[in-house]
Amino acid sequence: MALSGQTAVVTGAARGIGRAVTELLLQHGATVTVTLHNAGHVVEVALLDVDESAGLSLKASLDQQHGAQRTLFLLCSVESEEQTKAAFQKTVETFGRVDILCNNAGVLNEAAWERSVSVNLVAVIRLTYMALEHMNKGTGGRGGVIVNIASMAGLGPLPSCPVYTATKHAVVGFTRAMAAASTALGYGIRFNAVCPTFVQTDLFSNIYDRMGMFSQLAAQTRKFATTGVLNVSEVAAGLLELVTDETKNGEALMLTGGGKKYMTFPTLS
Numbered sequence: 001m002a003l004s005g006q007t008a009v010v011t012g013a014a015r016g017i018g019r020a021v022t023e024l025l026l027q028h029g030a031t032v033t034v035t036l037h038n039a040g041h042v043v044e045v046a047l048l049d050v051d052e053s054a055g056l057s058l059k060a061s062l063d064q065q066h067g068a069q070r071t072l073f074l075l076c077s078v079e080s081e082e083q084t085k086a087a088f089q090k091t092v093e094t095f096g097r098v099d100i101l102c103n104n105a106g107v108l109n110e111a112a113w114e115r116s117v118s119v120n121l122v123a124v125i126r127l128t129y130m131a132l133e134h135m136n137k138g139t140g141g142r143g144g145v146i147v148n149i150a151s152m153a154g155l156g157p158l159p160s161c162p163v164y165t166a167t168k169h170a171v172v173g174f175t176r177a178m179a180a181a182s183t184a185l186g187y188g189i190r191f192n193a194v195c196p197t198f199v200q201t202d203l204f205s206n207i208y209d210r211m212g213m214f215s216q217l218a219a220q221t222r223k224f225a226t227t228g229v230l231n232v233s234e235v236a237a238g239l240l241e242l243v244t245d246e247t248k249n250g251e252a253l254m255l256t257g258g259g260k261k262y263m264t265f266p267t268l269s
């Protein structure tokens with residue numbers, strides 16, 4: 001699938017993995033533009049984040065590299081139904097469409113565990129359902145692709161973070177079930193999940209303060225992390241593969257220092 005002429009919405013885009021995803025989508029669009037002899041077919045990205053200063057600073061830098069018309073920064077908490085609805089409306093008003101949604105915003109805080117469930121799971125479901133209103137071929141949309149940034153903690157247990165683990169397992173399950181529903185109901189939308197191991201970002205740097213009553217397990221987690229820490233561009237590359245490869249639907253792509261692996265799961269038959 002070529003990204004020319006596509007519009008993406010990326011949550012948690014101001015920093016970390018979301019920022020790398022945004023930059024890669026824009027670069028990919030720019031390459032396509034060059035290939036098309038500057039025909040103006042580019043990727044546009046709406047950046048949703050709660051961090052206004054990081055968002056505006058990224059927007060300024062992207063404006064210089066790609067032109068101001070390529071991106072829109074929207075101050076928006078994915079926890080707010082009102083703000084996310086307004087963000088989708090503004091994106092469609094500005095760019096005319098939504099083709100790609102990357103549910104990336106996430107937090108790790110075992111003490112404030114309700115917030116973890118709210119950001120990591122409830123918001124992913126809400127944004128997915130909102131995106132369907134714009135993308136579902138059955139109701140006049142053009143179809144598209146939704147990629148959720150889960151985690152390896154969506155495939156196996158991270159003992160220091162049971163609630164984070166639960167949210168990420170739920171995201172993997174939701175993604176796979178939505179992929180099957182989309183196929184059965186003709187939405188024309190693919191759904192995939194990226195499941196990285198530890199990634200060098202602020203979330204990762206702050207984990208040892210965020211384990212709440214499980215902080216005794218910090219040493220064990222630290223040991224897990226010595227098996228390799230990814231950089232954000234490796235995660236963005238995994239996401240790009242899931243966006244562009246039209247054969248991928250209902251996939252959970254595990255990313256570790258050793259490379260990538262498409263996960264297999266038990267089936268009913």
Ligand SMILES: NC(=O)C1=CN([C@@H]2O[C@H](COP(=O)(O)OP(=O)(O)OC[C@H]3O[C@@H](n4cnc5c(N)ncnc54)[C@H](O)[C@@H]3O)[C@@H](O)[C@H]2O)C=CC1
Binds near residue numbers: 012014048150204
């Ligand atoms: N860093 C890691 O080791 C790993 C991270 N992940 C997942 O990757 C995703 C991104 O994480 P990182 O880039 O590491 O985190 P980060 O903390 O570096 O960046 C997260 C971004 O999300 C934004 N954000 C937080 N709450 C928000 C909200 N309510 N509404 C809108 N934006 C919000 C933050 O302002 C920030 O810009 C998360 O879903 C995380 O669970 C998955 C595997 C490993």
Ligand SMILES: CCCCCC(=O)/C=C/C=C\C/C=C\C/C=C\CCCC(=O)O
Binds near residue numbers: 155197
């Ligand atoms: C506490 C730090 C959390 C940092 C963010 C994050 O999501 C990192 C996750 C890293 C690893 C996940 C840990 C355990 C996963 C265990 C098993 C996966 C098994 C997969 C398989 O091969 O079957």
